[in-house]
Amino acid sequence: xxxxxxxxxxxxxxxxxxxxxxxxxxxxxxxxxxxxxxxxxxxxxxxxxxxxxxxxxxxxxxxxxxxxxxxxxxxxxxxxxxxxxxxxxxxxxxxxxxxxxxxxxxxxxxxxxxxxxxxxxxxxxxxxxxxxxxxxxxxxxxxxxxxxxxxxxxxxxxxxxxxxxxxxxxxxxxxxxxxxxxxxxxxxxxxxxxxxxxxxxxxxxxxxxxxxxxxxxxxxxxxxxxxxxxxxxxxxxxxxxxxxxxxxxxxxxxxxxxxxxxxxxxxxxxxxxxxxxxxxxxxxxxxxxxxxxxxxxxxxxxxxxxxxxxxxxxxxxxxxxxxxxxxxxxxxxxxxxxxxxxxxxxxxxxxxxxxxxxxxxxxxxxxxxxxxxxxxxxxxxxxxxxxxxxxxxxxxxxxxxxxxxxxxxxxxxxxxxxxxxxxxxxxxxxxxxxxxxxxxxxxxxxxxxxxxxxxxxxxxxxxxxxxxxxxxxxxxxxxxxxxxxxxxxxxxxxxxxxxxxxxxxxxxxxxxxxxxxxxxxxxxxxxxxxxxxxxxxxxxxx
Amino acid sequence: xxxxxxxxxxxxxxxxxxxxxxxxxxxxxxxxxxxxxxxxxxxxxxxxxxxxxxxxxxxxxxxxxxxxxxxxxxxxxxxxxxxxxxxxxxxxxxxxxxxxxxxxxxxxxxxxxxxxxxxxxxxxxxxxxxxxxxxxxxxxxxxxxxxxxxxxxxxxxxxxxxxxxxxxxxxxxxxxxxxxxxxxxxxxxxxxxxxxxxxxxxxxxxxxxxxxxxxxxxxxxxxxxxxxxxxxxxxxxxxxxxxxxxxxxxxxxxxxxxxxxxxxxxxxxxxxxxxxxxxxxxxxxxxxxxxxxxxxxxxxxxxxxxxxxxxxxxxxxx
Numbered sequence: 001x002x003x004x005x006x007x008x009x010x011x012x013x014x015x016x017x018x019x020x021x022x023x024x025x026x027x028x029x030x031x032x033x034x035x036x037x038x039x040x041x042x043x044x045x046x047x048x049x050x051x052x053x054x055x056x057x058x059x060x061x062x063x064x065x066x067x068x069x070x071x072x073x074x075x076x077x078x079x080x081x082x083x084x085x086x087x088x089x090x091x092x093x094x095x096x097x098x099x100x101x102x103x104x105x106x107x108x109x110x111x112x113x114x115x116x117x118x119x120x121x122x123x124x125x126x127x128x129x130x131x132x133x134x135x136x137x138x139x140x141x142x143x144x145x146x147x148x149x150x151x152x153x154x155x156x157x158x159x160x161x162x163x164x165x166x167x168x169x170x171x172x173x174x175x176x177x178x179x180x181x182x183x184x185x186x187x188x189x190x191x192x193x194x195x196x197x198x199x200x201x202x203x204x205x206x207x208x209x210x211x212x213x214x215x216x217x218x219x220x221x222x223x224x225x226x227x228x229x230x231x232x233x234x235x236x237x238x239x240x241x242x243x244x245x246x247x248x249x250x251x252x253x254x255x256x257x258x259x260x261x262x263x264x265x266x267x268x269x270x271x272x273x274x275x276x277x278x279x280x281x282x283x284x285x286x287x288x289x290x291x292x293x294x295x296x297x298x299x300x301x302x303x304x305x306x307x308x309x310x311x312x313x314x315x316x317x318x319x320x321x322x323x324x325x326x327x328x329x330x331x332x333x334x335x336x337x338x339x340x341x342x343x344x345x346x347x348x349x350x351x352x353x354x355x356x357x358x359x360x361x362x363x364x365x366x367x368x369x370x371x372x373x374x375x376x377x378x379x380x381x382x383x384x385x386x387x388x389x390x391x392x393x394x395x396x397x398x399x400x401x402x403x404x405x406x407x408x409x410x411x412x413x414x415x416x417x418x419x420x421x422x423x424x425x426x427x428x429x430x431x432x433x434x435x436x437x438x439x440x441x442x443x444x445x446x447x448x449x450x451x452x453x454x455x456x457x458x459x460x461x462x463x464x465x466x467x468x469x470x471x472x473x474x475x476x477x478x479x480x481x482x483x484x485x486x487x488x489x490x491x492x493x494x495x496x497x498x499x500x501x502x503x504x505x506x507x508x509x510x511x512x513x514x515x516x517x518x519x520x521x522x523x524x525x526x527x528x529x530x531x532x533x534x535x536x537x538x539x540x541x542x
Numbered sequence: 543x544x545x546x547x548x549x550x551x552x553x554x555x556x557x558x559x560x561x562x563x564x565x566x567x568x569x570x571x572x573x574x575x576x577x578x579x580x581x582x583x584x585x586x587x588x589x590x591x592x593x594x595x596x597x598x599x600x601x602x603x604x605x606x607x608x609x610x611x612x613x614x615x616x617x618x619x620x621x622x623x624x625x626x627x628x629x630x631x632x633x634x635x636x637x638x639x640x641x642x643x644x645x646x647x648x649x650x651x652x653x654x655x656x657x658x659x660x661x662x663x664x665x666x667x668x669x670x671x672x673x674x675x676x677x678x679x680x681x682x683x684x685x686x687x688x689x690x691x692x693x694x695x696x697x698x699x700x701x702x703x704x705x706x707x708x709x710x711x712x713x714x715x716x717x718x719x720x721x722x723x724x725x726x727x728x729x730x731x732x733x734x735x736x737x738x739x740x741x742x743x744x745x746x747x748x749x750x751x752x753x754x755x756x757x758x759x760x761x762x763x764x765x766x767x768x769x770x771x772x773x774x775x776x777x778x779x780x781x782x783x784x785x786x787x788x789x790x791x792x793x794x795x796x797x798x799x800x801x802x803x804x805x806x807x808x809x810x811x812x813x814x815x816x817x818x819x820x821x822x823x824x825x826x827x828x829x830x831x832x833x834x835x836x837x838x839x840x841x842x843x844x845x846x847x848x849x850x851x852x853x854x855x856x857x858x859x860x
Contacts, residue, residue: 061555065618066727066773068843097734097764106663106768109684110618119550119557126553185551192552195559201552493764512662526550527684528557531615533549542683 036193040134043144049131050152054239056127057159058311058392059319060120065112074319075120077311078392081166082325082466083342084113089468090487090509091348091459093494095370098328098341100492104511105520109527109542117170118526121163122188128156128163129191154226158240158248160189161219162394164212165252169473170523171539172209175256176477180210183537187215205535213256220249230287234303238312238391243269243287247308247395250403255474259411266404269397276424277434282401289397295430296363298398299381302391309394315387326382326390329464331368336385340370344377345490346499346506348463353456356502357432360460367497374495379464393465398426402458409450415441416450423454426461448480455481476516485521486514546604547614563614564603566628570596585707593699598627598692619725619775620839621689629693629839631725633775634686636757642674644749644760646769648776650686658682660760663768674752690780691723693840700789709797715790722783724836727843729829730779734766783840785826785833791819812859820851 040046062073062080074080086092087099094103101107107114132153139149164187173182183206192198207215223245230236246265253261269284276282283290290305292298298306318324321337332340344365348354354361363380370376382390405422412419420441428434444450455475459468475482491510499507514520519541529536545558573593580587600622603611614622621632637647637655645657647668655668659676667677698719705712732742749760757778759769766772770779794816802810826833832847 064773066731066843097766100764101663101767104663104768110773112773115550122551122553123555124553129553188551188553192554195561198548198552198554198559201549527618528547528615529550531613532547533551536549536551541681 036130040131040138041143043138043148046135046138046144046148046152049134050155053124053127053131053156053159054312055317056120056124057162058313058317060123062116062323063112063119065110065115071322072320073116073323074325074392075116075323076124076163076166077394078313079319079323079325079328080113080117080120082392082464083323083328084117084170085466085469086342086464088486089472090489091345091463091468093343093345093376093490094492095341095343095376095495096372096493098322103489103492105486105514107520107523109524109530109538114170114523115526115528117523118167118529121167124163125160125188126192128160129188130193132156133191150226151228154223154245155240157219158223158227158245161216161223161252162248164216165248165255168209168212169255169470171525172206172212173522174473174476175209175213176474177209180208180213180256182209183539184209184212186536187212189215202533202535206537213252216252217249220245220252224249234312236287237303237307237310240309241287243284243289244309244395246286247400247403250400250407251395251470254403254407255470259407262403262407263411266400266407269400270404270422274421274425276421276428276438279425279428282425284397284400289400291397291401291426291429293429294363295360296381298393298396299364299383299390302389306397307391307393308397308400310391311394312391314389318388320388324382324385324388324390325392326385326388329379329382330385331366331376331378332371332373333369333385337388338368338385340368340376340378342464343370343495344379344463344500345494346377346501346504347487347490347509348459349377349500350502350504350506351456351460352503353453354460354502355431355437358430358460359432360430361502370495372493372495375497376495377497377500381464396462398461399458399467401426402454402461406451406454406458409447409454412447415444415447417441419450419454420444423450423457427457430461451481476521484513485516485518488513547616561604564611564622564624565601567599567601568596569599570594586705588704588706590702590704591699592701593697595697596694597696598694600624600626600628616839617841618773619727619841620693621687623689626689627692627694631690631693631723631775631780631840632687633690633725633780634682634771634777635688635690636776636778638671639749639756639759640668640674641672641749641755642752643676644754646759646771646778647671648682648686650680650682651688656680656682656686658768658771660762660765660769663765672753672755690725690775690777691840692721693724693836693838694722695719695783696721709795711792711794711796713790713792713794714788716786717789718784718786719833720784723780723840724783724828724830724833725775725841726779726781726828726830727841728831728845729842730770731772731843733770734772781828781830783826783828783833783836785824785828787821787825787834788823789821791817791822793817810858810860812857814857816855816857818851818853818855820853821848822850 039049058078059072059074061070062075063070087102101111102113135149135152138144139146167185172184186204227242229242231239246268250262250265274282279291289308292304292306298304321327327339329342330338365379368378384390401422405419408416409419420439424438428438431437472483488509489511522539524542525538546561546563547558548554575591577589603614612624620629635649637649640647640657647655647657650656656665657668658665665680665682667680700717702715744758747756747758749756797813799812830842835845835847836842
């Protein structure tokens with residue numbers, strides 16, 4: 001059997017030259033056609049290759065799987081990760097049909113959303129792996145310094161860790177189930193650019209969840225040691241920095257319930273004493289990250305001091321009209337191109353912990369027209385529906401503070417003052433008259449009441465940012481705070497604006513609860529993966 | 543040499559590498575007949591007919607890790623299975639609409655009725671096609687899919703009749719094709735717009751009242767992907783691709799060359815008038831726009847039909 005293998009990294013073209021009796025030679029290495037062998041031949045090209053890996057994180061190729069044309073839809077992290085997590089959770093509403101399969105958990109091994117998420121996360125991983133090899137070679141041959149090579153590798157390993165963690169929370173059971181004994185996903189840590197590497201992948205079964213976590217953390221440890229503390233201007237947000245690696249480690253360790261681990265990581269990014277009433281004075285010793293003065297600060301400025309890591313979009317390169325967050329989450333409007341397809345749910349809007357005078361209610365949400373012409377509640381976190389240039393937030397400093405708050409609260413026996421302070425630091429930015437209204441340790445009868453307040457604050461603060469499913473997944477088996485499965489949601493397309501009442505009752509849910517034991521709690525492994533690589537076991541029930 | 547799909551988890555762009563995919567066997571017969579049926583005076587009727595019969599079978603596929611592959615899925619709607627024809631249509635067998643509740647009903651791998659509850663997309667057993675009760679919860683998965691038809695035509699050919707009488711000639715060319723099935727994705731997905739704008743007319747036959755026997759399930763706003771099993775092949779949208787097409791009609795008149803030359807003092811050596819119609823008629827039961835508007839794997843997904851072309855012409859030889 002004869003193999004002809006062909007891989008493109010950034011721009012790879014195979015050139016066949018056929019000439020007869022021609023003396024002039026064509027340019028064998030045209031300037032605009034770079035193959036795998038020369039993609040890392042200069043320092044500029046190395047940087048371009050790294051850019052290409054970030055581009056893969058922003059958006060690869062979405063295949064509708066019906067024979068139709070492929071498109072750009074922000075898979076994995078440019079938009080889809082946010083949308084899919086929000087649509088799996090109960091805090092946002094799917095207005096029409098766009099995300100109905102995810103919202104109603106009717107996915108199967110060939111439904112496009114989950115298939116493309118799997119496919120594009122691994123496409124990102126392979127681009128990262130190929131570039132890691134390229135940077136190592138370029139580093140040893142002196143094309144770039146070994147320090148730069150290590151930094152680029154660290155950025156790739158940060159993205160690789162990010163991708164595998166996203167895979168875990170959709171396709172595998174949480175760490176809490178048997179301490180990571182459940183089936184995880186294959187961790188790809190070598191470049192696949194030959195048919196022998198393809199054959200090697202077909203011998204590697206799904207690793208356990210614990211094994212994947214170990215490898216994610218190893219990548220993030222390497223990233224922390226080798227990433228820059230700050231980069232030039234807005235690069236500090238759209239490229240990985242030391243603080244981004246530490247922050248992601250906090251999130252990952254919280255998923256592992258490694259509380260001392262979270263607290264140790266958080267200690268690197270949060271001062272030992274904080275003054276919650278002067279919340280902007282809480283500044284990370286690494287990178288200088290801090291909360292913005294106003295609640296919509298991180299959204300008015302893509303590269304705000306709070307935006308530790310975001311995926312960059314711009315008018316020329318974005319997830320486009322079928323995915324960009326501003327169009328999907330913004331109200332339907334012919335003037336802006338907004339489509340009103342994802343609305344806020346009364347389940348989150350009416351949370352009793354969310355005070356009526358909270359500044360986030362007015363600064364970040366509005367009543368608007370949904371895709372079906374009805375009035376509903378929308379977010380203005382994504383402001384530019386016209387040019388779709390909003391960056392996609394991944395980790396904000398507010399999350400660092402709230403992760404640390406939860407870990408401190410859980411790790412203490414009584415109500416942890418440190419946890420209360422960290423919670424207040426985030427919440428005081430939003431509530432009015434924080435001097436009198438902020439929480440005190442006396443606000444909480446016991447530590448569980450405090451943990452509950454922190455978890456609710458996370459839902460409020462990160463509403464419409466695709467953080468909800470991660471916590472549902474992480475806590476599903478938690479006897480006190482767990483949902484026990486996919487929570488019940490409003491009916492698909494719910495649009496009664498009268499139901500949005502601060503602190504009010506939530507109307508009857510129309511999308512039923514799915515228990516954790518039901519197979520639909522996990523996404524299925526894509527059928528094409530199973531067909532071509534039978535060693536990857538399917539999640540049971542599919 | 544075809545694209546062999548690679549596992550998604552390798553992250554290879556396009557998810558395939560080109561290599562020898564396997565062996566395919568084509569067996570068949572080709573016949574061609576030329577005959578002059580009538581030759582009486584100036585009248586002549588010639589017929590040219592050809593016929594091809596091809597049975598296409600996959601003999602073997604590539605190996606994965608030393609193990610022979612027996613199945614390969616070129617798309618959601620197709621399968622390449624050893625022993626079957628290439629790109630065979632593959633999906634769920636639609637049993638009909640439950641006249642009691644309007645749910646679509648499928649046959650699972652054991653031949654049992656499985657209905658899809660439109661409100662939540664979950665599958666339940668059905669006792670019969672008219673009992674509205676939802677039986678025990680079940681699933682409809684990859685294991686329930688079966689081969690639903692050949693994407694490749696088995697019989698095809700053309701018949702050309704030529705009639706001539708003095709300078710008048712008439713040519714009628716028919717083409718025919720049979721044996722292939724088409725997954726009419728266009729018809730499936732045009733049902734997705736439930737605002738009754740740009741929708742397929744199948745919606746007019748939707749189930750509305752208990753006892754109504756129809757093959758279009760009830761509507762439920764925003765549940766169209768569930769109702770129509772979007773993204774999957776089902777026999778509900780698979781149709782026979784048989785057709786007979788009047789491909790070409792040419793009616794022509796040639797002036798007598800000798801008279802013409804003497805009339806025009808050799809200025810014109812020949813002249814011919816003709817009227818030609820291409821793709822004049824199609825006889826088919828296929829519901830889509832054109833029974834030949836499908837891709838190589840038997841999918842009609844908004845593909846442009848052949849145009850109907852009528853032309854008039856004059857040929858002058860100077």
